[in-house]
Amino acid sequence: MTALFDLTGKAAIVTGASTGLGRGMTLALASAGADMLLVDHVACGAVAEEVRELGRRALPLTVDLSQGGSASAVVEAALREFGKVDILVNNAGIIRRAPAVDFSEKDWDDVMTLNARTVFFLAQAAARDMKKRRYGKIINIASLLSFQGGVLVPSYAASKGAVAQITKALANEWAPEGITVNAIAPGYMATNNTRALRDDPVRSKAILERIPAGRWGLPEDLQGAAVFLASAASDYVNGHVLVVDGGWLAR
Secondary structure: HHHOOOOOOEEEEEOOOOOHHHHHHHHHHHHHHOEEEEOOOOOOOOHHHHHHHHOOOEEEEOOOOOOHHHHHHHHHHHHHHHHOOOEEEEEEOOOOOOOHOOHHHHHHHHHHHHHHHHHHHHHHHHHHHHHHHEEEEEEEEEOOHHOOOOOOOHHHHHHHHHHHHHHHHHHHHHHHHHEEEEEEOOOEEEOOHHHHHHHHHHHHHHHHHHOOOOOOOHHHHHHHHHHHHHHHOOOOOOEEEEOOOHHHHHO
């Protein structure tokens, strides 16, 4: 059974790899045997060193993914280093909070560009290599707000709804090519993106009271899901949005 989850010899890209959920999933994939290209807008040399300590190859890459052409540059770097791309984890994302009546065009465009546009074009670039070998695992990071509207985060909700639909659309098109495209929808996780909520005693209390597990999620809570969707264990899972939320949506 463990062979189903073995990623030895696979080459993976994780965006937003320097901290939080990205770091957690990076270390999970490396622990399962994958070599890693680590992408972020800040240096992620520390995570690369953690990957190397696990006995895997690691290449950190500092890239502004909101810029045109960045998707192709990332995949080209992986091809130079590893000769292929087996796994792509589209994790990089941002959030902006403001009442909808005051929400700026810049905040809307910044969030939609990184959270949705980049997801599609990185998947496109990776799939061009994956199709040649009729093999690939693409994992997009969605959100509870792929299903719900949220409060004060209209562009984030729109972008994560888009991630869910991009996931399904690409799964439909690329399944015959041997590529699976799935998403993980994290619940309320203790990351930089939720610091404002966790620092607000009223909002934090209300959120915790609704989570059946009674706690904020941790990056480690996504590690099993990431390895599952990156491995042979999920070969017949496609176009699925896997919720990891401590029971929030079931409440």
